Amino acid sequence: MTQAQLKKSSRIQQRNRSLILDAALEVFSQHGYRGTTLDQIAERAGLSKPNILYYFEGKEEIHVTLLNQLMETWLDPLVTLDPEGDPLSEILNYVQRKLDMAHELPRQSRLFAGEILQGAPRMGPHLEAGLKPLFDEKCALIQIWMDAGHLRPVDPRHLIFSIWATTQHYADFASQVDVLLQGEPQPQQGAEDYLVTLFTRLLKP
Known part of the structure; x- marks a missing residue:
């Protein structure tokens, strides 16, 4: 196979993987993990079931791949909460970014919610290793802002x-x-x- 053929094959593989993941995201967000079948994903992607199984071992691998991709995007607004920024503005910007994500990425939000409602059988390790340390770090930062009088005191955990x-x-x-x-x-x-009004009234000193 020539280099050009290899590149073309690689592009086709990337396109098909993308088609499968986008189709799976749509089906999982509508029907949940248990209600989704490979046949539904294949139909949505416009590919055969054997084609799906060429790229992924099964439904669980597709689901885990989507969740892994989601976590980085989902956590980014919390990651970027800036210790050097204005505390109230940082919180309100975080609210804005989360609202934007709900508007722009509704399928991803429902995918994540569905996993959590099932007890996080596939996301448990990510929650422990990724979300928990970040959550604790940002709660500590918000507490520092509150102790300094920049924000009205509330429980940072329940605020988030x-x-x-x-x-x-x-x-x-x-x-x-x-x-x-x-x-x-x-x-x-x-x-x-x-x-913005709700959280400003809650947090403004």
Whole structure:
């Protein structure tokens, strides 16, 4: 096989893997891990089931691959909480980024929520090794800001939980939000305005 043929083959493989992962993300986010089959993923991707199994050993490997890709993206807004920044602005920027992700990556949010609701059977190690140290680090930073009088004192852990809950709600319960906000001209802007007001009033000294 020539170098050009190898490159073409590699591009086709990359394209097919991308097709499979995008199709799987759609199906997993709709039906959950247990409700998803390889046949559904294959149909969505426009590939045969044997083609799927050429690239992945099975449904679990596809699911784990998606979750691994998701974790870095999901944690990045928390990672970038800047110790040198203005504390209230840093928190509000974090809220904004999480809300943007709920709007732009709803399937990924539902994929993550589905895994957690099942008891994190595949994500447990990531939560322990990746999320927990980061969570503890940022809670300690927020506590330092509060002790210095830059933020009103609240429990930093539950503050972060509430940010997750109020932002990811717009992705995880999108069908309900769409029905209840039917006719709303700018639902994203309304959510942003409300959450900025909520957390500003909670945290401003």
